[in-house]
Amino acid sequence: MQDCPIKKVSHHHPCEEFTFNFVPENLIPINQVTKMRGGFRGGLSRQGDTCYRCGGTGHWAINCKGLGNTGNTGTYTIQNYLCKLLFVFFFLSVYVCLATPTEVYEALRDLGYQSFRPGQEEAIMRILSGLSTLVVLSTGMGKSLCYQLPAYLYAQRSKCITLVISPLVSLMDDQLSGLPAKLKAACIHSNMTMKQREAAVEKVKSGQVCVLLLSPEALVGGGGSGSGCLPSAQELPPVAFACIDEAHCVSEWSHNFRPCYLRLCKVLRERLGVQCLLGLTATATLSTALDIARHLDINDQDGIAVRSAAVPPNLHLTVSVDREKDQALVSLLKGDRFGCLDSIIVYCTRREETVRVAALLRTCLQGVKKIRKPLKWQAESYHAGLSASERRRVQNNFMCGELRIVVATVAFGMGLDKSDVRGIIHYNMPKSFESYVQEIGRAGRDGEPAHCHLFLDPEGGDLHELRRHIYADTVDYYTVKRLVQKVFPPCKCKQIHQKQQELLEVICEEDSSDWPRERVCHTHERAIPIQETVEALDITEEGVETLLCYLELHPQRFVELLHPTLSVCKVSCYDGPRQLQKITKICPPVAVVLARRRMAGERVETCDHLEFDVVEVADTMGWQLPLVKRGLRQLQWSTDRGGGRSGVLVEFSSPSFYFRSYGDLTADEMDRVCWFLHSRVQDQERTQLYQLTACFKAFKSVAFQSVLSCIDDLDESRSLQLKDLLSEYFDKRRDRDHTLKPLLDWENQIRADIRSFLSTRSDEKFSGRAIARILHGIGSPCYPAQIYGRDRRYWRKYIQFDFNQLIRLATQEIIHIK
Numbered sequence: 018m019q020d021c022p023i024k025k026v027s028h029h030h031p032c033e034e035f036t037f038n039f040v041p042e043n044l045i046p047i048n049q050v051t052k053m054r055g056g057f058r059g060g061l062s063r064q065g066d067t068c069y070r071c072g073g074t075g076h077w078a079i080n081c082k083g084l085g086n087t088g089n090t091g092t093y094t095i096q097n098y099l100c101k102l103l104f105v106f107f108f109l110s111v112y113v114c115l116a117t118p119t120e121v122y123e124a125l126r127d128l129g130y131q132s133f134r135p136g137q138e139e140a141i142m143r144i145l146s147g148l149s150t151l152v153v154l155s156t157g158m159g160k161s162l163c164y165q166l167p168a169y170l171y172a173q174r175s176k177c178i179t180l181v182i183s184p185l186v187s188l189m190d191d192q193l194s195g196l197p198a199k200l201k202a203a204c205i206h207s208n209m210t211m212k213q214r215e216a217a218v219e220k221v222k223s224g225q226v227c228v229l230l231l232s233p234e235a236l237v238g239g240g241g242s243g244s245g246c247l248p249s250a251q252e253l254p255p256v257a258f259a260c261i262d263e264a265h266c267v268s269e270w271s272h273n274f275r276p277c278y279l280r281l282c283k284v285l286r287e288r289l290g291v292q293c294l295l296g297l298t299a300t301a302t303l304s305t306a307l308d309i310a311r312h313l314d315i316n317d318q319d320g321i322a323v324r325s326a327a328v329p330p331n332l333h334l335t336v337s338v339d340r341e342k343d344q345a346l347v348s349l350l351k352g353d354r355f356g357c358l359d360s361i362i363v364y365c366t367r368r369e370e371t372v373r374v375a376a377l378l379r380t381c382l383q384g385v386k387k388i389r390k391p392l393k394w395q396a397e398s399y400h401a402g403l404s405a406s407e408r409r410r411v412q413n414n415f416m417c418g419e420l421r422i423v424v425a426t427v428a429f430g431m432g433l434d435k436s437d438v439r440g441i442i443h444y445n446m447p448k449s450f451e452s453y454v455q456e457i458g459r460a461g462r463d464g465e466p467a468h469c470h471l472f473l474d475p476e477g478g479d480l481h482e483l484r485r486h487i488y489a490d491t492v493d494y495y496t497v498k499r500l501v502q503k504v505f506p507p508c509k510c511k512q513i514h515q516k517q518q519e520l521l522e523v524i525c526e527e528d529s530s531d532w533p534r535e536r537v538c539h540t541h542e543r544a545i546p547i548q549e550t551v552e553a554l555d556i557t558e559e560g561v562e563t564l565l566c567y568l569e570l571h572p573q574r575f576v577e578l579l580h581p582t583l584s585v586c587k588v589s590c591y592d593g594p595r596q597l598q599k600i601t602k603i604c605p606p607v608a609v610v611l612a613r614r615r616m617a618g619e620r621v622e623t624c625d626h627l628e629f630d631v632v633e634v635a636d637t638m639g640w641q642l643p644l645v646k647r648g649l650r651q652l653q654w655s656t657d658r659g660g661g662r663s664g665v666l667v668e669f670s671s672p673s674f675y676f677r678s679y680g681d682l683t684a685d686e687m688d689r690v691c692w693f694l695h696s697r698v699q700d701q702e703r704t705q706l707y708q709l710t711a712c713f714k715a716f717k718s719v720a721f722q723s724v725l726s727c728i729d730d731l732d733e734s735r736s737l738q739l740k741d742l743l744s745e746y747f748d749k750r751r752d753r754d755h756t757l758k759p760l761l762d763w764e765n766q767i768r769a770d771i772r773s774f775l776s777t778r779s780d781e782k783f784s785g786r787a788i789a790r791i792l793h794g795i796g797s798p799c800y801p802a803q804i805y806g807r808d809r810r811y812w813r814k815y816i817q818f819d820f821n822q823l824i825r826l827a828t829q830e831i832i833h834i835k
């Protein structure tokens with residue numbers, strides 16, 4: 018980056034009791050309060066540190082007048098915390114530093130690199146200037162350096178850490194060992210034992226590490242300290258900045274949306290006070306990038322720092338439509354293009370298919386001259402269903418070049434740092450261009466030529482299959498409504514408030530057209546059991562979690578999600594009812610539960626055990642849940658001098674979603690919440706369908722009729738044509754105005770089938786969606802494929818028809834029969 022000026026600022030931190038009047042004239046203030054923890058607003062120029070521009074001290078880089086200048090443009094006074102000054106000063110100023118100081122180049126060399134790759138320098142300088150940034154760079158272009166270098170520099174200056182949130186728990190240990198030796202790091206994730214986690218936390222607290230790798234779940238978990246596996250914010254060293262790897266997961270419009278990512282930025286800001294966020298992703302359309310930028314609070318245009326071409330030039334792409342896919346695959350692997358390639362990944366959608374195709378390749382590639390490898394290293398399958406050791410074995414063999422072909426589901430390759438993968442073959446079509454680009458991006462990371470081929474199903478089979486997955490994830494209005502009723506059960510706050518108001522004779526008129534500015538209810542802690550909810554509503558756990566996240570992120574912040582908890586408590590007294598009566602005296606929650614039962618007319622005198630929702634009881638009492646649970650657990654131990662077991666057994670069960678929510682929503686407000694959720698769900702569905710259709714159409718437009726046209730030679734023009742289509746897709750905003758064809762001619766037949774289906778199962782209750790799912794062959798918790806898939810008269814029968822239209826027909830038929 019060339020010589021250029023520095024803009025921006027400094028401001029006072031309210032938490033620190035000191036003042037200073039060092040405000041250089043041409044610094045532009047930012048009206049944003051920097052919190053004590055995190056952000057490291059201000060980059061690296063500080064009083065006492067070297068100026069980025071000239072290397073002199075005592076002035077800001079923006080006021081630099083030349084080499085060695087040490088002139089002050091102001092003075093500052095310190096009233097307190099003198100020893101903290103330099104450190105605090107670090108937080109207090111914000112610059113955009115456009116010239117890269119030598120210090121940064123030195124750090125680059127320290128980490129083992131001679132020069133920056135495109136985009137790295139710009140992103141690094143923004144982070145060093147305390148500006149949140151999104152980096153969209155193709156796979157293998159060196160995104161990691163964008164956090165490693167600033168983390169290294171910040172740590173050199175002060176005792177602080179950089180948080181790196183990465184979704185790949187299984188690969189986190191590899192990621193850790195792959196960091197430059199100078200960057201001391203640790204990781205915390207849910208696969209670690211308690212002991213390992215404690216050791217990592219100790220390291221962090223004692224300042225031995227400057228980078229902390231975290232899984233999103235480890236960070237986002239609620240609980241008293243604010244985070245699932247993390248020490249509280251006060252115990253952590255200050256956070257310089259946080260890097261979110263695979264940042265597209267933040268956006269619901271991305272191909273790989275993860276609900277806990279939605280809450281990530283919020284948690285980082287609100288619980289850890291992090292101000293500066295760096296998002297890294299290899300695949301994001303313009304719409305997705307803008308959406309991620311919104312989550313990262315990037316307001317300036319430069320915030321999406323780098324957007325590179327979606328597909329690197331060294332990748333050569335082809336597509337073909339073949340009736341005999343197996344045979345076509347073998348021909349491709351025997352041909353000139355792929356025949357001599359050493360490391361190849363073949364992607365399949367289904368696990369069983371990976372096993373079958375790997376076996377096929379072992380058989381069919383036997384004795385092929387171009388391949389020098391021994392048979393046993395020819396092809397192996399890889400999917401999430403294999404044991405961890407088996408997966409590691411396959412991956413290691415592939416990494417060290419002993420295994421030539423891995424036939425895998427998408428589970429393989431994420432975070433894979435093998436620079437010489439030479440070929441990627443898609444045996445099935447991926448679900449979106451984003452997935453495609455990410456998967457082919459695993460080839461040719463060393464910049465040498467690499468080949469990619471995709472087999473497109475001539476009947477559109479893959480398209481239907483992928484469409485099924487999308488429909489499987491969406492929920493109907495009725496289901497949303499049932500969930501909303503579970504999340505917002507009515508409380509008594511409103512009645513109590515009204516009574517108070519009547520006493521005070523205050524008449525309060527609410528404007529029903531808008532959300533009330535202040536709610537009467539200040540939220541309650543609630544738990545809804547996961548399994549029970551999944552079964553009752555017939556949606557996946559992830560589906561419920563997503564809806565709860567939407568509610569949390571609504572401007573009204575309808576819920577605050579806490580870490581899942583065991584919500585059912587069972588207290589059993591081996592010494593009978595008298596023992597239960599006795600413990601009411603030492604354990605108020607038990608007394609409350611028993612009193613309620615008595616008031617409900619139960620004969621509690623004969624009762625020797627109790628089962629209750631501990632979250633609800635704690636909330637009613639206004640006690641903290643951990644405190645109540647601890648008290649209950651203690652009942653198991655005798656208070657007598659001798660100690661030992663008391664004869665009371667306390668068990669907690671039923672993993673539950675745990676959150677705070679309002680209880681004073683009116684019926685109208687509940688409806689509006691439902692509409693809000695449902696429209697989000699529908700938007701999601703439409704977007705995914707659009708992504709899928711766009712992908713299919715584009716592949717079809719460049720496909721050869723047979724793989725034989727491209728097994729030996731490459732038609733570069735078609736490869737470029739596909740790359741153009743990809744660029745166009747990534748640069749275009751989301752277009753959701755696609756419509757699927759109606760099923761006019763088939764309507765009568767489908768209606769007849771629905772009626773016949775309902776008559777064979779007249780003792781069961783179905784919703785329109787449930788029937789549409791069966792007609793599409795989509796299993797769900799209440800209507801599993803193992804049972805409903807047996808009846809081939811209906812299962813998957815109408816897979817090629819629009820799902821929503823099937824719901825409409827089924828709903829009409831259900832009403833008609835009633």
Ligand SMILES: Nc1ncnc2c1ncn2[C@@H]1O[C@H](COP(=O)(O)OP(=O)(O)OP(=O)(O)O)[C@@H](O)[C@H]1O
Nearest residue numbers: 130131132133134155156157158159160161162299
């Ligand atoms: N400035 C550089 N000079 C030389 N090599 C570099 C530079 N930056 C990164 N690399 C190398 O490029 C390779 C890929 O880097 P990195 O893993 O950061 O890519 P990435 O963009 O994060 O890829 P992915 O999307 O797969 O995570 C690594 O081997 C890394 O050492």
